[in-house]
Amino acid sequence: MLKMIDISGKEEVERVAEASGRIRLRRETVEAIKNGKIKKGDVLACAEIAAILAVKRTPEVIPMCHPINIDAVDVNFTLGDDFVDAKVKVKSKGKTGVEMEAVHGVAVALLTVWDMVKGEEKDETGNYPHTRIEEIRVLRKEKRMEAKQQQAGVAEPGKGAGLRSAF
Numbered sequence: 001m002l003k004m005i006d007i008s009g010k011e012e013v014e015r016v017a018e019a020s021g022r023i024r025l026r027r028e029t030v031e032a033i034k035n036g037k038i039k040k041g042d043v044l045a046c047a048e049i050a051a052i053l054a055v056k057r058t059p060e061v062i063p064m065c066h067p068i069n070i071d072a073v074d075v076n077f078t079l080g081d082d083f084v085d086a087k088v089k090v091k092s093k094g095k096t097g098v099e100m101e102a103v104h105g106v107a108v109a110l111l112t113v114w115d116m117v118k119g120e121e122k123d124e125t126g127n128y129p130h131t132r133i134e135e136i137r138v139l140r141k142e143k144r145m146e147a148k149q150q151q152a153g154v155a156e157p158g159k160g161a162g163l164r165s166a167f
Contacts, residue, residue: 002063002064003064004064004066005064005066007066007095007096008095010095010096011095011145012093012094012095013093013094013143013144013145014091014092014093014143014144015091015092015093015094015096015097015098015141015142015143015144016089016090016091016098016140016141016142016143016144017089017090017097017098017099017101017102017138017140017141017142018087018088018089018090018102018138018139018140018141019087019088019099019102019103019105019106019136019137019138019139020085020086020087020088020106020135020136020137020139021085021086021106021107021109021110021133021134021135021136021137022083022084022085022086022110022133022134022135023083023084023086023110023113023114023131023132023133023134024082024083024130024131024132024133024134025082025083025084025113025117025121025130025131026082026120026121026130026131027081027082028120029117029120029121030079030080030081030082030083030084032117032120033079033084033117034079038116038117038120039119039120040115040116040117040119041116043112043113043116043117044077044084044113046112046116047075047077047086047109047110047112047113047116048075048077048109050108050109050111050112051073051075051086051088051105051106051108051109051112052073052075052105053108054104054105054107054108054109055070055073055088055090055101055102055104055105056070056073058100058101058104061104062100062104065100065101066095066096068092068094068095068096068098068101069092069093069094070090070091070092070098070101071091071092071093072089072090072091073088073089073090073091073105074088074089075087075088075089075105075109077109082130084110084113086106086109086110086113087106087139088102088103088105088106088109089102090102090105097141097143098141099138099141102138103136103137103138106136107133107136110133110136111133114128114131114133
C-alpha cells in the first residue's frame with residue numbers, strides 16, 4: 001500500500017537543502033565546454049535552466065513527494081579536468097523538506113550536461129565508455145523556525161525548537 005504522509009499538522013518553517021553530484025567526461029569535452037565549443041550551445045546555461053525546472057516539477061516525477069512552493073533555487077557548476085560538478089540549493093517556507101527537489105535538480109542538471117555533450121562523448125561504436133554520473137547526494141538540509149515559534153516553544157514532537165541541520 002502506498003500512502004502520502006499527512007503533513008497538515010506541521011508548522012510552516014523556512015527549509016533549505018543543498019545537493020550535489022558529478023558527471024565524468026573526457027578531458028577534451030570539458031575543455032570544449034570551457035571554451036564554448038559544444039555544438040548544441042551553452043552547456044551550463046542549459047543545465048541550469050533544466051535544474052530549476054526539475055526542482056519545480058519534482059512532485060510530478062516522484063509520486064509521494066508533496067507539491068510545495070519554491071522560494072529560491074541556486075545552481076552552481078564547477079569544472080575539473082575530467083568532470084563537471086553540480087550543486088543545487090533550494091529554499092522554501094512550508095511543512096516539508098526540500099531535499100528531494102535539490103537532488104532532482106542535480107540529477108536533471110547532470111543528465112542535461114550529458115545530453116548536450118553526447119556528440120563529443122560517443123566513441124566509434126556510439127557508446128559512452130568515459131561518461132558516468134556519480135556521487136549524487138544531499139549535502140545538507142536545514143529548517144529554521146521563526147522567532148515567534150521559538151518563543152512559543154512550538155516544535156515538532158520529539159524535537160527542540162530552533163535550527164535543525166542534518167548532514
